[in-house]
Amino acid sequence: MSISSDLDTYPRPGLTVDLAVLTVVGTSDTTPELRVLVLDRAQPAGRALPGGFIRERQTVARTVDDVLRRKVGIDPADLPRPHLLRLFDDPQRDDRTWAISAAHSVSLREADLAGARGTLVPVTPHGRLGDGPPLLFDHDEIVEAAVSALRERYEIRFRYVDVHPDPDGFLSEPFTLHQLRKVHEAVVGAPLHKDNFNRRMKPLLEPLLRDGRPVLSANLRGRPATLYRHRRDADDSRTTD
Amino acid sequence: MSISSDLDTYPRPGLTVDLAVLTVVGTSDTTPELRVLVLDRAQPAGRALPGGFIRERQTVARTVDDVLRRKVGIDPADLPRPHLLRLFDDPQRDDRTWAISAAHSVSLREADLAGARGTLVPVTPHGRLGDGPPLLFDHDEIVEAAVSALRERYEIRFRYVDVHPDPDGFLSEPFTLHQLRKVHEAVVGAPLHKDNFNRRMKPLLEPLLRDGRPVLSANLRGRPATLYRHRRDADDSRTTD
DNA sequence: GGAATAGTGTCTTTCAGACACTATCTG
DNA sequence: CAGATAGTGTCTGAAAGACACTATTCC
Numbered sequence: 300m301s302i303s304s305d306l307d308t309y310p311r312p313g314l315t316v317d318l319a320v321l322t323v324v325g326t327s328d329t330t331p332e333l334r335v336l337v338l339d340r341a342q343p344a345g346r347a348l349p350g351g352f353i354r355e356r357q358t359v360a361r362t363v364d365d366v367l368r369r370k371v372g373i374d375p376a377d378l379p380r381p382h383l384l385r386l387f388d389d390p391q392r393d394d395r396t397w398a399i400s401a402a403h404s405v406s407l408r409e410a411d412l413a414g415a416r417g418t419l420v421p422v423t424p425h426g427r428l429g430d431g432p433p434l435l436f437d438h439d440e441i442v443e444a445a446v447s448a449l450r451e452r453y454e455i456r457f458r459y460v461d462v463h464p465d466p467d468g469f470l471s472e473p474f475t476l477h478q479l480r481k482v483h484e485a486v487v488g489a490p491l492h493k494d495n496f497n498r499r500m501k502p503l504l505e506p507l508l509r510d511g512r513p514v515l516s517a518n519l520r521g522r523p524a525t526l527y528r529h530r531r532d533a534d535d536s537r538t539t540d
Numbered sequence: 541m542s543i544s545s546d547l548d549t550y551p552r553p554g555l556t557v558d559l560a561v562l563t564v565v566g567t568s569d570t571t572p573e574l575r576v577l578v579l580d581r582a583q584p585a586g587r588a589l590p591g592g593f594i595r596e597r598q599t600v601a602r603t604v605d606d607v608l609r610r611k612v613g614i615d616p617a618d619l620p621r622p623h624l625l626r627l628f629d630d631p632q633r634d635d636r637t638w639a640i641s642a643a644h645s646v647s648l649r650e651a652d653l654a655g656a657r658g659t660l661v662p663v664t665p666h667g668r669l670g671d672g673p674p675l676l677f678d679h680d681e682i683v684e685a686a687v688s689a690l691r692e693r694y695e696i697r698f699r700y701v702d703v704h705p706d707p708d709g710f711l712s713e714p715f716t717l718h719q720l721r722k723v724h725e726a727v728v729g730a731p732l733h734k735d736n737f738n739r740r741m742k743p744l745l746e747p748l749l750r751d752g753r754p755v756l757s758a759n760l761r762g763r764p765a766t767l768y769r770h771r772r773d774a775d776d777s778r779t780t781d
Numbered sequence: 782g783g784a785a786t787a788g789t790g791t792c793t794t795t796c797a798g799a800c801a802c803t804a805t806c807t808g
Numbered sequence: 809c810a811g812a813t814a815g816t817g818t819c820t821g822a823a824a825g826a827c828a829c830t831a832t833t834c835c
Binding site for chain 3: 475476477493494497518519520521522523524525
C-alpha cells in the first residue's frame with residue numbers, strides 16, 4: 300500500500316552505536332584509576348571509541364554486543380549490560396555520511412578486558428582524557444557523558460536511592476572495605492572519610508567466613524582487613540515502590 | 541572512495557520520534573491530575589502518542605519540535621525542551637517497516653496546550669492509562685517510562701540533588717504552597733505532610749510582595765494563603781561540583 | 782618498639798517525620 | 809459562632825560528619 304512505500308522512500312540516517320568502555324584498573328593496588336578504552340583507527344585516522352553501524356533488523360543491544368566482539372575482541376556474555384547515554388545527532392558529526400550515534404557506556408572489570416584490543420586511557424572524574432590528543436568525531440563528549448553518569452551512580456544514587464556498595468561492579472569479590480573505598484574515590488575523585496564510609500557500607504556487606512571466623516586479607520603492611528562480599532539476604536530495607 | 545559508498549549500501553532503520561506530552565490539569569483546583577496527550581489515528585487505527593520520522597539531515601530535537609507543531613498543533617518556542625527517555629527498537633514493533641523510536645517526554649502546563657489536538661488522558665503515578673484501550677505500538681511502555689522519569693525528578697532529585705520546587709514547571713507563578721503540594725501529590729501519587737513539605741519548600745521560594753506586605757490568594761474557603769514564586773537569588777547553597 | 786593499617790566508640794549537627802497548637806478567612 | 813484552611817512551634821529519631829581512641833600486623 301502507498302503508506303508503506305512512502306515510509307521507505309525517505310532518506311534514513313545511518314544509526315551507529317558508540318561505546319565508552321569504562322574500567323577501574325589496579326583495584327588491589329593503593330591507588331586504583333578510572334580509565335576508558337580507545338582504539339586507533341585509520342579511516343579517518345586517530346583515536347576513537349569502538350563503534351559500528353546497526354545491521355538490518357538488529358536491535359541496539361545486539362549491535363553493542365557485536366561491537367564488543369568484533370571491535371574490542373571480548374565476549375559480551377556474562378558481562379554487565381551497556382546502557383544508553385544519549386543520542387549524538389549533529390548532521391555534520393561524520394563527514395562520510397549522515398550518521399546518528401546512540402552513545403552507550405559499559406563498566407567492566409580489568410579482568411574482563413584481558414586480551415581486549417585498544418588502550419586504557421586514564422580519565423579524570425570530570426570525564427576528560429588524561430593524555431593524548433582529542434578523540435575523533437564527538438567521542439570526547441561521549442566519554443564525558445559516560446563518566447558523569449558513572450559518578451552519579453556512585454555518589455548520588457548510592458547515597459540516597461538504590462543503595463549498592465559497588466553499582467557498576469568494578470571490584471571482584473571478596474574485597475576489603477579499603478579497596479571498596481579506593482574504587483569510590485577513583486570514581487568520584489575526592490577522598491572519603493574512612494569511618495563514615497565503612498559505617499554506611501557495612502550493612503550492605505557480609506564478611507566472608509571460614510569455620511565461623513572472618514577471612515582476612517594478606518596485606519603488605521598493617522593489620523589484615525576482613526574480606527567482604529555483597530549481602531545475599533533478600534531483606535530490602537528501602538524499597539522504591 | 542569505497543568506504544563512503546559502503547556505508548550507504550547497508551539497509552538503514554527508519555528513525556522516528558515519539559513524544560509523551562505530560563501535563564497536570566487543574567492546578568488551581570483541589571485535586572490536580574496528571575495526564576498524557578494521545579491522538580486518534582487511522583493508519584493503523586487506534587490511539588497513539590504523537591510522533592514522526594526524522595527528515596534528511598535533521599536533528600532529533602528539531603524533529604520533536606516538528607511533531608509538536610504538525611501533529612499536536614502548538615508552537616514549541618518558549619516551551620520546555622523534551623528529553624530522551626530511551627530507544628524502542630524491537631524489529632517487529634511496527635508492521636510497516638523497520639523503525640526505531642527515540643521516545644521523548646515533555647512536560648507542559650495546561651495553558652500551553654490550549655488549542656492542541658488530541659485528548660488528555662489521566663495517568664496513574666505508575667504510568668498506566670486511566671481509561672480506554674491500550675495505545676498502539678509500544679506506546680503504553682513509553683508513557684510508563686515518561687511517568688517514571690517524571691516521578692524520579694519530583695521525589696528523588698527534588699529531595700536530594702537538584703533541589704527545585706517544581707522541576708518540570710507545571711505551575712504558573714505565583715502559587716500557594718497548597719497548590720504546589722497538590723501538584724507534587726498528583727505526580728508522586730501519595731499524600732505529603734503539609735508542614736514538612738512547606739518547611740522544605742520555603743527556602744526555595746520567596747513571597748510575592750506588594751507595598752512590603754505579602755500578597756494573599758483569594759481562597760474559596762478558609763484563610764487566604766501567601767503567594768510565592770521561585771527565588772531569584774543566585775545563592776546556591778548546594779552546588780554539585 | 783614503631784610504622785602502618787583495621788576497626789570501634791561517641792559527640793554534634795542536621796533534618797525528616799509527626800503532632801499540637803494558633804491565626805485568619807467565609808458564611 | 810462553626811468550618812475550613814494557613815501557618816508556627818517543638819519533640820523525636822535517624823544518620824552524616826568529625827574526631828579520638830584501641831587493635832593487630834610487619835619490620
